[in-house]
Each structure stands twice: as C-alpha cells, then as structure tokens.
Amino acid sequence: MTTETIPVRLDLDTHAALFSKAMNQLDHAATRELDRVDFDARLRELVRLRASQLNGCVYCVNMHSRDAVAVGESPQRLFALPVWRESSFFTARERAALAFTESVTRASETRVPAAEYDAVAAHFTPDEIGALLSLIVTINAWNALGVASRAWEPELDEATAVR
Numbered sequence: 001m002t003t004e005t006i007p008v009r010l011d012l013d014t015h016a017a018l019f020s021k022a023m024n025q026l027d028h029a030a031t032r033e034l035d036r037v038d039f040d041a042r043l044r045e046l047v048r049l050r051a052s053q054l055n056g057c058v059y060c061v062n063m064h065s066r067d068a069v070a071v072g073e074s075p076q077r078l079f080a081l082p083v084w085r086e087s088s089f090f091t092a093r094e095r096a097a098l099a100f101t102e103s104v105t106r107a108s109e110t111r112v113p114a115a116e117y118d119a120v121a122a123h124f125t126p127d128e129i130g131a132l133l134s135l136i137v138t139i140n141a142w143n144a145l146g147v148a149s150r151a152w153e154p155e156l157d158e159a160t161a162v163r
Contacts, residue, residue: 005153006058008149008150008151008152008153009148009150010149010150010151011149011151013151023142023145026138029134030137030138033131034131034134036131037127037128037131039131039132039135041072042068042072042073043094045067045068045071045073046068046073046077046081046098047097047101047132047135047136047139048060048139049064049068049078049081050081050084050101050105051101051139051140052139053081053082054102055140055144055147056143056147057143057146059146059152060139060143060146065078077090084098093124096122096124097124100116100117100119100120100132100136103116104140105136
C-alpha cells in the first residue's frame with residue numbers, strides 16, 4: 001500500500017530541545033500523579049485519545065489508540081469514543097471524565113462551567129481530579145505541538161492495513 005507522506009514542519013527535539021525535554025518531564029509528572037491515585041490505565045488512554053481526536057492530532061490518535069488496546073481497551077469502545085455520549089458502552093465515571101476532558105480541551109469555548117466540574121467531582125476525589133486535570137493539560141500540550149509542528153509522523157501497521 002502506498003501512503004501519503006505528510007512532511008515534518010519542525011523537528012522540536014532539534015530546534016527546541018530544552019522545551020522538548022521539559023515536555024517529557026511534564027508528561028512523566030502527570031503520569032506519576034495518575035499512578036499515585038491508581039488511575040485506571042484504560043481510562044487514561046481514553047482521555048488521551050478523546051482529547052487528541054478533538055485536537056486533530058493524528059500522531060497522538062494513532063499512538064493512544066494502540067496504547068489503549070495494549071492496556072486492554074476493546075476496539076468496540078474505541079470505535080464508539082467519538083460518539084461516547086450516544087453510546088451505552090461507558091460507565092458514569094468514564095462519562096464524567098470524558099465530559100471534563102472535552103470541556104477542558106475546549107476551555108476557550110466552554111470556560112469549564114461549574115456543572116462540568118461538579119459532575120466530575122461526583123465521581124472522583126480531589127486528588128484524582130488533580131491527576132486527571134494534569135493528564136488533560138499535558139495531552140492538550142502534546143496535541144498542540146504535534147498539530148503545529150508535525151514533528152512526529154504516525155506509522156501505518158502494514159500487517160493490519162486494509163488493502
């Protein structure tokens with residue numbers, strides 16, 4: 001299969017090396033917060049994937065779809081994620097996290113209203129919300145970098161590609 005190559009605009013690791021290193025440290029800090037509160041690995045990936053879908057970051061959508069499968073997420077739920085509000089596949093806790101993810105990701109439009117925060121607070125402790133918010137902010141930063149720079153190109157898995 002011949003695929004289209006999307007050219008890299010800017011290699012961040014080369015042209016913003018200190019910032020790239022700092023982003024990796026931020027990512028590790030967010031992950032440590034998630035680990036500290038024993039945040040479900042499948043929900044982590046759903047949050048990362050949903051924010052990446054909203055932001056249009058193909059690299060992150062590809063990576064976090066694969067990561068979600070690797071931690072046991074079902075393909076059926078991944079396929080339904082863009083329409084999660086219309087699906088019965090997600091728990092109330094997951095719905096609260098996904099709604100909060102969307103609201104924070106679209107903060108310039110939503111201003112993250114009190115009702116959205118109250119809904120997530122009904123299902124998560126303050127420490128869990130802090131870890132979730134850290135995750136959302138971090139994936140949104142990665143998405144902005146990926147979309148603007150196209151620094152990373154996803155690779156098509158030739159073994160599973162439809163021909």
